[in-house]
Amino acid sequence: MGVTIKDIARALGVTPGTISKALNDKPDIGADMKVKIRAAAIELGYVPNPIARRLVTNRSNTIGVFILDRHELSLRENYGFQFLDGIIKESDLHHYDILLFSITKDLAYQKSYISLCLERRVEGAVFIGLRSDDPYLEDIIRSPLPASVIDAEARGQNVSMVASDNRAGAAAAVDYLWGLGHRRIGIIKGSEREFASRERYEGFRHYLTERNSFNEAYVYPGDFTRESGAAAVETIMKSQDRPTALFAANDLMALGALKVFKGKGYRIPQDISLIGFDNIANSEDCDPALTTIGQNAAEIGKEAIRLLLARIRQENKGKASFIRTELVIRDSCAPLK
Amino acid sequence: MGVTIKDIARALGVTPGTISKALNDKPDIGADMKVKIRAAAIELGYVPNPIARRLVTNRSNTIGVFILDRHELSLRENYGFQFLDGIIKESDLHHYDILLFSITKDLAYQKSYISLCLERRVEGAVFIGLRSDDPYLEDIIRSPLPASVIDAEARGQNVSMVASDNRAGAAAAVDYLWGLGHRRIGIIKGSEREFASRERYEGFRHYLTERNSFNEAYVYPGDFTRESGAAAVETIMKSQDRPTALFAANDLMALGALKVFKGKGYRIPQDISLIGFDNIANSEDCDPALTTIGQNAAEIGKEAIRLLLARIRQENKGKASFIRTELVIRDSCAPLK
DNA sequence: TCTCCTTACGAAATCGTTTGCGGTTTATCT
DNA sequence: AGATAAACCGCAAACGATTTCGTAAGGAGA
Numbered sequence: 151m152g153v154t155i156k157d158i159a160r161a162l163g164v165t166p167g168t169i170s171k172a173l174n175d176k177p178d179i180g181a182d183m184k185v186k187i188r189a190a191a192i193e194l195g196y197v198p199n200p201i202a203r204r205l206v207t208n209r210s211n212t213i214g215v216f217i218l219d220r221h222e223l224s225l226r227e228n229y230g231f232q233f234l235d236g237i238i239k240e241s242d243l244h245h246y247d248i249l250l251f252s253i254t255k256d257l258a259y260q261k262s263y264i265s266l267c268l269e270r271r272v273e274g275a276v277f278i279g280l281r282s283d284d285p286y287l288e289d290i291i292r293s294p295l296p297a298s299v300i301d302a303e304a305r306g307q308n309v310s311m312v313a314s315d316n317r318a319g320a321a322a323a324v325d326y327l328w329g330l331g332h333r334r335i336g337i338i339k340g341s342e343r344e345f346a347s348r349e350r351y352e353g354f355r356h357y358l359t360e361r362n363s364f365n366e367a368y369v370y371p372g373d374f375t376r377e378s379g380a381a382a383v384e385t386i387m388k389s390q391d392r393p394t395a396l397f398a399a400n401d402l403m404a405l406g407a408l409k410v411f412k413g414k415g416y417r418i419p420q421d422i423s424l425i426g427f428d429n430i431a432n433s434e435d436c437d438p439a440l441t442t443i444g445q446n447a448a449e450i451g452k453e454a455i456r457l458l459l460a461r462i463r464q465e466n467k468g469k470a471s472f473i474r475t476e477l478v479i480r481d482s483c484a485p486l487k
Numbered sequence: 488m489g490v491t492i493k494d495i496a497r498a499l500g501v502t503p504g505t506i507s508k509a510l511n512d513k514p515d516i517g518a519d520m521k522v523k524i525r526a527a528a529i530e531l532g533y534v535p536n537p538i539a540r541r542l543v544t545n546r547s548n549t550i551g552v553f554i555l556d557r558h559e560l561s562l563r564e565n566y567g568f569q570f571l572d573g574i575i576k577e578s579d580l581h582h583y584d585i586l587l588f589s590i591t592k593d594l595a596y597q598k599s600y601i602s603l604c605l606e607r608r609v610e611g612a613v614f615i616g617l618r619s620d621d622p623y624l625e626d627i628i629r630s631p632l633p634a635s636v637i638d639a640e641a642r643g644q645n646v647s648m649v650a651s652d653n654r655a656g657a658a659a660a661v662d663y664l665w666g667l668g669h670r671r672i673g674i675i676k677g678s679e680r681e682f683a684s685r686e687r688y689e690g691f692r693h694y695l696t697e698r699n700s701f702n703e704a705y706v707y708p709g710d711f712t713r714e715s716g717a718a719a720v721e722t723i724m725k726s727q728d729r730p731t732a733l734f735a736a737n738d739l740m741a742l743g744a745l746k747v748f749k750g751k752g753y754r755i756p757q758d759i760s761l762i763g764f765d766n767i768a769n770s771e772d773c774d775p776a777l778t779t780i781g782q783n784a785a786e787i788g789k790e791a792i793r794l795l796l797a798r799i800r801q802e803n804k805g806k807a808s809f810i811r812t813e814l815v816i817r818d819s820c821a822p823l824k
Numbered sequence: 825t826c827t828c829c830t831t832a833c834g835a836a837a838t839c840g841t842t843t844g845c846g847g848t849t850t851a852t853c854t
Numbered sequence: 855a856g857a858t859a860a861a862c863c864g865c866a867a868a869c870g871a872t873t874t875c876g877t878a879a880g881g882a883g884a
Binding site for chain 1: 839840
């Protein structure tokens, strides 16, 4: 079971080396011999053994994908699967295999991700869901292994980072509000520890500052959870001189805020406009449907692979790449009356 | 770069074979020699090369996971990622690696999934998103390669199927409605071609038939899309003697239905109770929040791996396993007045 | 003391490919 | 025509582990 290169060699009366070269289209095999060998290969049902090839070439043609879930990140509400989709497709294009790792805190890995990579002999790694306080982050940055980090900050010789253009996205969100006539625009921030959160805030702040409309009083703390979105609304309600529009740094907080607003009899968007960020599934069916900034997750995954492969081929250093976002307009924002 | 078994052998003045046996804890190596070798191994920073091992043992210790997306199935609304999560964790437990394949129709694979498996030398495969009309379904069933199919019907010597207990889940949904006093209960069916759809219908029908309350007039066709859910409502509205409660065979249709109901000024659950199936993310934030049947997707993934590994070890034949569902009560159902 | 068995390790083949080198044959140039 | 250069293919050594078989040393039993 399993016809090898030797079987073909025997059948044709040539040596295994010749078969290998012919099948790999090396220059030092005659054209007619090549066709003969290829014919025999499919005739015999030959399927190459990647294991053997990898052993001798010392290249695994495999990249490791880490899905980190150390912090109970809800799998339902993030982009994991879409990242993965882009990753797979792009890898496939370049004939790389994907080896999947999932690290959860209950698995309590002792080993650094990098040593897992070394064991499996992957040529590079991409990280999804990495947090800035991950104990192995430094490992990744300093390691000689090429890596791509998705949606987190990580800079180094061998590590590239890919994320949405959070600044531009946030600016687009505010700009949409601005275009509707809003001038008193608030923000529910995410945690300072999250890269995406900082960037979104920066995009927001910069846009309004340039227009002399940034008001410190309108920035409300949050941490990307529903609860913090809800809590922000409570403080907003208490204040006088409320903002007329609100940018939540992610959809989850927007959803939390929305619920409280509705519970208090506030109408969205008549009484206040609300815009989110992420375009998670949930934002589609809430009432009113949430206007938000959509990320192109599949594209992020693809770009992560592109940068990684380039690094593997020594064509670049670690880079940062930011992917366009998209304004998706639904029903939670209205023109200022 | 890369210390091998030979390096340890040289350092200790023994042969590579001895090192291998000691590291694998074979019986024919002396105890003291073993500790010496193990010490040297970590001393030198030895990390075994799985490629070489696989070549000689002829076992890849890898299972292939196929994510099929030939039919534009929305990645956002299904359980893909949670399946995957269970799959990875269970595989990890048994020290199997996961090789990921993604088949989309635009990639237009010519090769059968099985030949991809043969090429990569995986020991088994699990399929997510397989449809009954997949051109390679027969291939999978007849192939000697052990396989697990998630959420689809596939029976054979070497293939196991794992899905939610759709019948029991549907029955639980109706039972909940029944317990609220409803007797005129309708269903928006899914497509006859989908296994889950048939099972859910069967569970529904059986429950009501046993109580002499099944009414053919209350079954409305659908195909698991929002649109079909919306369309069903249109016909419901036209009829007299409407059902007082409605079971949508999946959440997407329930969401479609919900929207139309609300658009027509119908109040849920005051005017009609609505229950879905799947507990997708979207069902959480719609208004009213959708009562539904939740699937334990991670558990399905794990079970798929368990059955697969057992089959690989020749411990079972192809089996079918159905995982418990869970009623998640939210706000879209009310007692019959 | 001699034989037999056990224990512990070495020797060597093997897994399926790849690849540099060397040697023939055939075509090309002066 | 002679020499040089391609073109083409065989040879054999790798790659890093595993595993079977063989054998030397040592202990037990008679």
